[in-house]
Amino acid sequence: MTARSIRTVAPVAALVLGAAACANPSGGTDGQGAGATAVVGIAYEPDTLSPLLGYGKDGNSKIFDGLLAHDADLKLRPALAAELPEVSADGLTYTYKLRQGVKFSDGEPFDADDVVFTYRTILDEKTNNPSRTELDALKDVSKGGDDTVVFTLKYPYAPFAQRTVLPIAPEHVAGRQDVNTGEFTTKPIGTGPYVLTGWSKGEKLSFKANPAYWGGEPQVKKFTMAIIKDDDVRATRLRAGDLDGAILPPNLAEGFAKDSGRKTHKATTYDYRTVTLPTHNEVAGDTAIRRALDIAVDRQVMVDSILNGAGKPAYGPVPTGSEWFAAGTERRHDLAGAQKILDEAGWKPGKDGIRAKDGVRAAFPLWYLTGDKLRQDHALAYASDARKAGIDITTQAGTWEVIEPRMEHDAVLAGGGAPGDPDFDQYLLLKSALAGDGFNNMGWYDNPAVDKALETGRTSGDKATRLEAYRTVQRELVKNPGYTFLTHIDHVYVLADKWDGLSTQIEPHDHGLASGPWWNVEKWTPKDSGK
Amino acid sequence: MTGRRALFAVPVLGVVTFGVFAVAAASPFDPVKAYTGTAGLTASQENLDQIRANLGVDQPLVTRWWDWLTGALRGDLGDSAVMRMPVADVIGERLGWSVLLAVTAFAVAVLLGTALGVLAARRRGGLLDRCACSAAYTLEAAPAFWLGLLAIWFFALQLGVLPAGGLTDTASDTVTFDQVARHLVLPAAVLGVSQTPWFFLYTRQGVGDALDEDAVRGARARGLAERTVLTGHALRAGMLPMLTLIGSRVPELITGALLVETVFSWPGIAAATVQAATAVDFPLLAALTVLATAAVLLGNLLSDLLYGLADPRVGFDG
Numbered sequence: 072m073t074a075r076s077i078r079t080v081a082p083v084a085a086l087v088l089g090a091a092a093c094a095n096p097s098g099g100t101d102g103q104g105a106g107a108t109a110v111v112g113i114a115y116e117p118d119t120l121s122p123l124l125g126y127g128k129d130g131n132s133k134i135f136d137g138l139l140a141h142d143a144d145l146k147l148r149p150a151l152a153a154e155l156p157e158v159s160a161d162g163l164t165y166t167y168k169l170r171q172g173v174k175f176s177d178g179e180p181f182d183a184d185d186v187v188f189t190y191r192t193i194l195d196e197k198t199n200n201p202s203r204t205e206l207d208a209l210k211d212v213s214k215g216g217d218d219t220v221v222f223t224l225k226y227p228y229a230p231f232a233q234r235t236v237l238p239i240a241p242e243h244v245a246g247r248q249d250v251n252t253g254e255f256t257t258k259p260i261g262t263g264p265y266v267l268t269g270w271s272k273g274e275k276l277s278f279k280a281n282p283a284y285w286g287g288e289p290q291v292k293k294f295t296m297a298i299i300k301d302d303d304v305r306a307t308r309l310r311a312g313d314l315d316g317a318i319l320p321p322n323l324a325e326g327f328a329k330d331s332g333r334k335t336h337k338a339t340t341y342d343y344r345t346v347t348l349p350t351h352n353e354v355a356g357d358t359a360i361r362r363a364l365d366i367a368v369d370r371q372v373m374v375d376s377i378l379n380g381a382g383k384p385a386y387g388p389v390p391t392g393s394e395w396f397a398a399g400t401e402r403r404h405d406l407a408g409a410q411k412i413l414d415e416a417g418w419k420p421g422k423d424g425i426r427a428k429d430g431v432r433a434a435f436p437l438w439y440l441t442g443d444k445l446r447q448d449h450a451l452a453y454a455s456d457a458r459k460a461g462i463d464i465t466t467q468a469g470t471w472e473v474i475e476p477r478m479e480h481d482a483v484l485a486g487g488g489a490p491g492d493p494d495f496d497q498y499l500l501l502k503s504a505l506a507g508d509g510f511n512n513m514g515w516y517d518n519p520a521v522d523k524a525l526e527t528g529r530t531s532g533d534k535a536t537r538l539e540a541y542r543t544v545q546r547e548l549v550k551n552p553g554y555t556f557l558t559h560i561d562h563v564y565v566l567a568d569k570w571d572g573l574s575t576q577i578e579p580h581d582h583g584l585a586s587g588p589w590w591n592v593e594k595w596t597p598k599d600s601g602k
Numbered sequence: 603m604t605g606r607r608a609l610f611a612v613p614v615l616g617v618v619t620f621g622v623f624a625v626a627a628a629s630p631f632d633p634v635k636a637y638t639g640t641a642g643l644t645a646s647q648e649n650l651d652q653i654r655a656n657l658g659v660d661q662p663l664v665t666r667w668w669d670w671l672t673g674a675l676r677g678d679l680g681d682s683a684v685m686r687m688p689v690a691d692v693i694g695e696r697l698g699w700s701v702l703l704a705v706t707a708f709a710v711a712v713l714l715g716t717a718l719g720v721l722a723a724r725r726r727g728g729l730l731d732r733c734a735c736s737a738a739y740t741l742e743a744a745p746a747f748w749l750g751l752l753a754i755w756f757f758a759l760q761l762g763v764l765p766a767g768g769l770t771d772t773a774s775d776t777v778t779f780d781q782v783a784r785h786l787v788l789p790a791a792v793l794g795v796s797q798t799p800w801f802f803l804y805t806r807q808g809v810g811d812a813l814d815e816d817a818v819r820g821a822r823a824r825g826l827a828e829r830t831v832l833t834g835h836a837l838r839a840g841m842l843p844m845l846t847l848i849g850s851r852v853p854e855l856i857t858g859a860l861l862v863e864t865v866f867s868w869p870g871i872a873a874a875t876v877q878a879a880t881a882v883d884f885p886l887l888a889a890l891t892v893l894a895t896a897a898v899l900l901g902n903l904l905s906d907l908l909y910g911l912a913d914p915r916v917g918f919d920g
Contacts, residue, residue: 110773118639119686125641199653201638204646251656252681252688271869272685273877274768297772299867304754308766311759472630487643499644509650510643581640 106569106597108293111589112305112317115581116298120267121256122238123192123245125202129491131576131585133278133294133592135238135261138167138186138220143574143591145490147232151181151239151262153218155232162227162532167235169218173285175241176266183214188242190222192250199251205234205495227530229537230492238263264289264593274298276584280593289593291570296584309565316566318587320445321379324563336564336588338575339392341488341496343385344449346437346555347514350506352480354435358551359416360462365552366402367409367460368453373558377448381561387545388488388496390559395493397542400549409460418461426461434463438477439484441468449557450484478513485513488559488580493541494529501525501544501553516553564588570595604903611899615892616671622891623667626882633659636881637683657683659884670888680885684877689889692874697893699769700870702782703790704859710794712848715801719844720837722802723809731806738799746796746858750865753792764788767867789866793858797851804844812839842909849905852898 120126122135130141140150149155152167159165173181190212193200208228215221224231238261245255259267264286265278275297280289297314299305306323308314319327327333348355348364355361370384389396418426418433426433437454439446447468454464464482474483489495499511503522506515521544528540548554562578564587576590634654635642642650654660661669673680679689722731741749758766765771765788770781812818813836821831860872871890878886 108773118637118684121686124686128641196652197656199637199656201641201645201649201653204644204649207646249681252686254687256686271769273873274867274869275772293773295773297768297867299767304767307754307759308772311762311766313766313772470630471635472632489644505646509645509647511646 106595107291108295109291109570109589109592109595110295110297110313110315111566111587112297112299112308112314113584113587114298114300114302114305114318115584116273117584119256120259120270121245121250122189122240122259122261123198123200123250124256125200126259127238127585128202128205128236129489129579129581129585130236130238131590132238132261132263133265133584134259134263134267135240136173136263137236137238138169139232139236141236141491141576143576145577147236150236151186152235156222156235158232158532162229162530163224165222165224165231165235166215167220167222169220170285171218173262174283175244175260175262176281176283177241177244177260178283179241179243181239181241181262182217183220185239185242186220187212187214188246189237189240192240192245193237195250197250209234227532229529229532230494233491233495265294284593286593289595290597291592291595294589294592315569316564316588318562318564321381321561321563324381324565325379327565330565332568333565334568334573336566336573336575337381338562338564338578338586338588339383339390340560340562340578340580341388341390341393341490342486342560342562342578342580343388343390343488344446344484344486344557344560345385345388346450346453346557347478347483347485348553348555349478349480349482349513350515350517350553352435352482353431354433354462355482357416359412359418360433361552361555362550363409363412363460364457364462364555365549366405366412367462368456368555368557369404370557371404373449373452377445377452378558378560381563383559383561385556385559387548387556388500389493389541389545395538395541397545400545402549406459413461420461424458424461425463432463433461434465435482436465436467436477437482437484438467438469438474440474441470445560446484446486453484453555453557475510478510479507479515483513485554486580490577490579493537494525497541497544498525498529514553518547518551518553521547562586569598571598572596604907607899607903611896614899615895618891618895619671619888620667622888623663623670623884626879626884626887627663627666629882631880631882633657633683633882633884636883659882666884667888670885674889674892679889682878682883682886684881684883684886685874689885692886693871693889693893696869696871696874699868700859700863700872703786703793703863703868703870704855706786706790707793707797707859707862708848708851708855710790711797711801711851714794715798716805716837716841716844718798719802719805720809720832722806723813723836724832726806726810734802735806738802741796742799744796745861746793747861747865749796750789750792750862753788754865757788767865769869785866789862789868792866793855793862796858796862797855800847800851801844804847805841808839808841808843809836812836815839845908846905848908849901849903852901853894856894856897 117126127135130137136150138152139147142148151170153170154168156165156167169183175181192198193203208224208226208231210223210225213221241260244260248255257270264281264284266281268279269277275295278294280292282288302320302323305317306319309317324335328335348361350356374382374384383391386400386402413426418428421427437450439450450466454466457464499505501516501521502512502525503517505511524540524543528537531537566588572595573588575588578586634650638645670680682689682692685692718734722734725731754766757764765785769785770777818831818835821835863870863872875890878890
């Protein structure tokens, strides 16, 4: 570099500024009045926007549609399919009739080939889709004519229709590029109510209404999701008027409670916090210890103090409000009862108040994810409750890299929760065959009665049989709890009161893009009154 | 000198990239876990193993590094796993915004630091000098991200005059000059101000010393105007240490930008660096390290060249 070229630095800087001005010339559509645009702050950013890599697999992806979709109560309704699927008597064949006249946002028509392409690509092992296991039951997809798609299963899988909410990708675009790194992963094209206009990673996703949407053009014309990981920054930007709405932890949301222009929405969830009690740990693996811990913890106090009331006590993966919940399996806080169980099992208190049996001290470590305040609070409360019963639990923070190798012997404060079907959570969490398989069955739970009920629950097509099977699982969890379930956490959102038609969906553990009152933003209508 | 330096840069860059691969491989982070995110928590082991093979992260360290290096020499920087797109695209999309932020901040720091330094040196021990010095020491100790949060609180929340973050207004997806200019003010000012103390203190010292030198005293005695003495003599001599500083501040500027970009959601390259590091995204991480190393080497070269320009006594091959 010569001295002369140094002088070009200034013009280069000017050039960068100039280029900035014309980097994104599209758009220029300003919102037509209040309510036609919505800006929300979220804490989570998707890794990809390609359904082939797992985006929107649980439905409701705004850019795309699945064959089916969920309503607010997670009941299935047809989307790209014209009606709910026909299921063969043996439960092995699902036939979908497709909706006619649907077009992708680039104007190309949607047909059966796109469905076959999407599912086959996901099943291909060269595709880096970490959720492929969810389609494990699927043997093949084929075209039964232009408007019919037939799914063939390896084994009868009752909740299979729930899996067909996953978004359909256009073969004419996604089929022509590298599925893992092609342009489609960041510039998706779908049939959904919104079209992506920009994705500035780490900053925001911008959408505009799809005028040709088969369900009718949405009234909120522009929709922006700002990605703001820090809770406090999100709250301040909401207060500053930069955002119309945001997801907030309960304590920050309280600051907006008296604000007349904003409303707080609480979404009930399947999002649980639980403590794994690994079978291979000689203390945590003991049924008496597990049962004692199960009633020694005061779940209601955790809900009140840790969650500011935004949540419910949890007794299993199924929330108490669900139709799949087995009434009567609630456990009351009962410290005396816990001590009695331990006394009878031979765990006698030592000098320091900690119990011991045959020279084994009633003590084990409990890990939680570093930096996760909510999990830390749960872990500390759990340890303090256990101590009152004479069990010494040491809480330790670590990243998943540190925790994973220890999961077989140490307890972990885990979280999870997938609504839709009771099979989704419980099979992965409790099936003995999946012990130690990645993060599945972290506690190495092994109970033949539960294994059997789980199989019945997933294969039977009969709702009553399934209900009974999952009730059995929950009753078994009372007798031998491999986990201490603590709470189900409500997700709290604060949103400007500018629209009609808002509601919340039952939400999963993941804070996906689709969660929040904006799960149905395409149905919102601006309020006439006010500004 | 330039040619020699460039030649020297090649082995340095080679060693640095290998170092990055080695450190990343030794880190406890798992690239597959980073790639799969929360979905990985319910994925089967078989599924995860397949993705590991697809991403090529099951290869030994040296193989991976060699593949990357030979690819890079052919102009193929590889694909970023964490961004799900070619590395060249990631850099192309983001580098401009980082350069814009860094250059503006640097200009702020140099101009502000020099101006204040000269003024303070003129009357050492005066009110301005004392105020500026204590402010400089305080700022030296203040982390850039803290300054950023403070600036957001004051200018965006209390006064409501400047946007709190992002490249453009959140509701807008058109990138226009005046929007970017408005959004640039706070991050550039914060980054610039956080760098100012060094320039200020060096200038103050340099100009102060120069004012005491015989040549300057002579100039004063000859009755030259105070301005001419300051700018023509003292500043020129006093700038010397600061020019060295310009180059050596580059690494600091890069780390400062890293935090400032995060606080202000600025879509630059620094934020991508953090992600690449924690996700053990080898191709992206290596490319970004090469960029940062090149920036540091260039910074040093630049300060040496400037030094030579400012003071003819310094030979270019000295």
